[in-house]
Amino acid sequence: MEKYEVNKFIEETKIRLDDIYDALCIKDKIPEYNILKEKSEASDFWNNPDQAKTIISKMNNLNKDIISYNQGITMYNSIVDSKEDAFSDPEMMEMLSDEIKSLEKYLEELENKTLLSGKYDICNCILEFHPGAGGTESMDWASMLFRMYQRFAQKMNYKFEIINYEMGDEAGIKSASVIISGEYAYGMLKSEKGVHRLVRISPFDSNKRRHTSFCSIDVTPEIEETDDITINDEDIRIDTYLSSGHGGQGVNTTYSAVRVTHIPTGIVVTCQNERSQLKNKDICLKVLKSKLLELELKKREDEMKSLKGEQTNINFGSQIRSYVFTPYTLVKDHRTDYEVGNVNAVMDGDLEGFMYSFLKKLAGGSNGCSNK
Numbered sequence: 610m611e612k613y614e615v616n617k618f619i620e621e622t623k624i625r626l627d628d629i630y631d632a633l634c635i636k637d638k639i640p641e642y643n644i645l646k647e648k649s650e651a652s653d654f655w656n657n658p659d660q661a662k663t664i665i666s667k668m669n670n671l672n673k674d675i676i677s678y679n680q681g682i683t684m685y686n687s688i689v690d691s692k693e694d695a696f697s698d699p700e701m702m703e704m705l706s707d708e709i710k711s712l713e714k715y716l717e718e719l720e721n722k723t724l725l726s727g728k729y730d731i732c733n734c735i736l737e738f739h740p741g742a743g744g745t746e747s748m749d750w751a752s753m754l755f756r757m758y759q760r761f762a763q764k765m766n767y768k769f770e771i772i773n774y775e776m777g778d779e780a781g782i783k784s785a786s787v788i789i790s791g792e793y794a795y796g797m798l799k800s801e802k803g804v805h806r807l808v809r810i811s812p813f814d815s816n817k818r819r820h821t822s823f824c825s826i827d828v829t830p831e832i833e834e835t836d837d838i839t840i841n842d843e844d845i846r847i848d849t850y851l852s853s854g855h856g857g858q859g860v861n862t863t864y865s866a867v868r869v870t871h872i873p874t875g876i877v878v879t880c881q882n883e884r885s886q887l888k889n890k891d892i893c894l895k896v897l898k899s900k901l902l903e904l905e906l907k908k909r910e911d912e913m914k915s916l917k918g919e920q921t922n923i924n925f926g927s928q929i930r931s932y933v934f935t936p937y938t939l940v941k942d943h944r945t946d947y948e949v950g951n952v953n954a955v956m957d958g959d960l961e962g963f964m965y966s967f968l969k970k971l972a973g974g975s976n977g978c979s980n981k
Contacts, residue, residue: 610706612696618709619692622685625716629681632723632972633674642671670731674722681719684712724968729830730796735896738785740777741804741823748781750807750822753956755785758801760958767791772880772892780813786879786896788831795830800967801960802828803929810935819935823928832899840898846870847893849886869893876900930963932956945970 610618630636645668648654655661688708695701725731738755740747762769768790775783789798804825811820832838848868866881867889878896880889932952933939940955940963941948947966949955955963 610702615692619689626681626685629678629719629723633678633726635675635678638671638675642668642675677719677722681715684715688712724972725793725796727796731793732795733788733790733831734795734798735829735831735899736787736789736798737827738782739825741825743822745777745779745781745813746811746820747822747824748777748783751824752781754805754824755782757956757958761960762789764958765791767794772882797964799828800964801826806928806931808933829899829903832902838898838901840894844872846872865889867893869897871897874904942966
C-alpha cells in the first residue's frame with residue numbers, strides 16, 4: 610500500500626468506528642453492564658435463580674457488543690502505532706497491509722451487527738403462516754414458505770420447532786406456527802412480516818394456467834420475561850381438543866391440544882405439538898405474551914408517529930415480496946427493490962440478501978439508541 614492509502618484508511622476508519630460506537634449504543638451499555646455486574650456480585654444474588662439467570666444473560670449480551678467494539682479499537686490502534694515504522698520498511702508495510710485487510714473485514718462484520726441492535730433483535734422469534742384466499746393453491750404456497758424458512762433456519766444453525774401445524778384438506782397447510790431459536794433470530798426474520806405473493810403455473814390446474822397466490826407471514830419476538838405485560842386469568846379462555854398434525858398418531862389419543870383466546874384483544878394462540886396439555890398451555894401463554902408485547906410496541910410507535918404528524922399505514926395486508934416462477938424467474942422485495950433471479954436458491958433458504966437490505970433501509974430511518 611502507498612503512504613497516502615494508509616493515511617486515508619486510518620482517517621475513514623476513525624469515522625466508521627465512531628458510527629459503530631453510536632449504532633451499538635456503547636455509551637449506554639457500559640454503565641448498564643457495570644450496574645448489572647454490581648448486582649451479580651451481591652451475596653444474595655442467587656437467592657432468586659430465575660432473576661439471576663436473566664441478569665447474567667443481559668450482562669453477556671451487553672458485554673458481547675462492548676468487547677466487539679473494543680476489539681475494533683485495538684486493531685485500529687495497532688495500525689496507527691505501527692504506520693510510521695512501516696513507511697520506511699517494506700516488510701513492515703506488507704504486515705501493515707495484512708492488518709488493514711483484517712480490520713476492513715472485521716468492520717464489515719461489525720457494521721452488519723449494528724443492523725441487529727434493536728431491543729428484541731437478539732431474541733428467538735415466532736413465525737406464523739396464514740394462507741390467503743385461493744384454497745388448495747394458497748395452502749400449498751404456505752407449505753412452500755414453511756419449507757423455505759426451515760431451510761433458512763438450518764443454514765443459520767437455528768432450531769426450528771413446530772408448535773402448531775394444521776394440514777390442508779388436499780395439500781399444503783391451513784395454518785402453522787413455529788418458534789425459531791438462535792442468536793438474533795428475530796432481528797434477521799423481522800423483515801419477513803407481511804404478505805408474500807406467488808406467481809406460477811399451478812400443479813393443481815389441469816389446464817396448466819398461471820395462478821397468483823398469497824400467504825401472510827407474522828413475525829413476533831419470543832419474550833422470555835417482561836414486566837411490561839401481565840395476563841389476567843379472567844382475560845383468557847382456554848379450550849382443549851384432540852391434536853391433528855405433525856405430532857403423529859400418538860398425540861391424537863388425548864385432548865392435549867390447547868387453544869388460548871385473549872378476550873380483550875381477540876388474539877388466539879394454539880399449540881398441539883407436545884403430548885402434554887400442560888406444556889402446550891405454557892407454550893401458548895408464552896406466545897400470547899410475546900404477541901401482546903408486540904401489540905403494545907406497535908401502539909406506542911403509532912402514537913409517536915401521530916405526535917410527529919406522520920401518516921400511519923396499516924401494512925399487514927400489503928405485499929412485501931413477489932416470487933415469480935413463470936414466465937420468468939424472479940424474487941423481488943417491494944420495500945427495498947432487492948431482487949434475485951435464482952428463485953430455487955431463495956426457496957432453499959437463501960434469504961440473507963433480502964434481510965440485510967431491509968435492515969439497512971430500516972437503519973436509515975432509525976432515531977438512535979433512545980428507540981432501542
